[in-house]
Amino acid sequence: SQTIHQWPATLVQPVGSPLSLECTVEGTSNPNLYWYRQAAGRGLQLLFYSVGIGQISSEVPQNLSASRPQDRQFILSSKKLLLSDSGFYLCAWCGQSNTEAFFGQGTRLTVV
């Protein structure tokens, strides 16, 4: 069966520090991968999606970046965090039919 792992679960980082959140998927190949951010009262905001290794599409301009070094690995990064980067980050994957998304447990990021 397919599973998705996301870590860490919680993270407290100072302003200006770097960020690396990792997401891996097991039990499937060539998934579409997504990073969402959930801020209080603002629902889910799609940040990045990837349809294959090295293929990243950005939905929202910001100081975050994403990479997909392997088929089932998706990384969210930042060189310098801002206070506004605080939020709940969710990784998700869809099969090629794109008719259902499966989510990781999320990472609660607090920038202080």
Add this chain to the structure above:
Amino acid sequence: AQSVTQLDSQVPVFEEAPVELRCNYSSSVSVYLFWYVQYPNQGLQLLLKYLSGSTLVESINGFEAEFNKSQTSFHLRKPSVHISDTAEYFCAAVRTLGSQGNLIFGKGTKLSVKP
């Protein structure tokens, strides 16, 4: 613009009362519709989905949603809620983007069930 709109940000109800969480979608999105549920500090879990066929779809825990093409709606209902239904609910739709599709979400509705 392609969008999914959840009309209520918060819905408080008493236990055993009926509830309806509203969702409307823009007609330009593909007609694959979903409801996800999120419990505190967790990821989203699929509650139910409409892909084709019967316009009324049901979940295993008593929720149902009806796809209404003429009203471009996919409202979620439950005839009698429990305390354990307290969570945030997200409506979503597949969006066509080039040759790929991905899900777009509404802003969510927080359901609070009170004793």
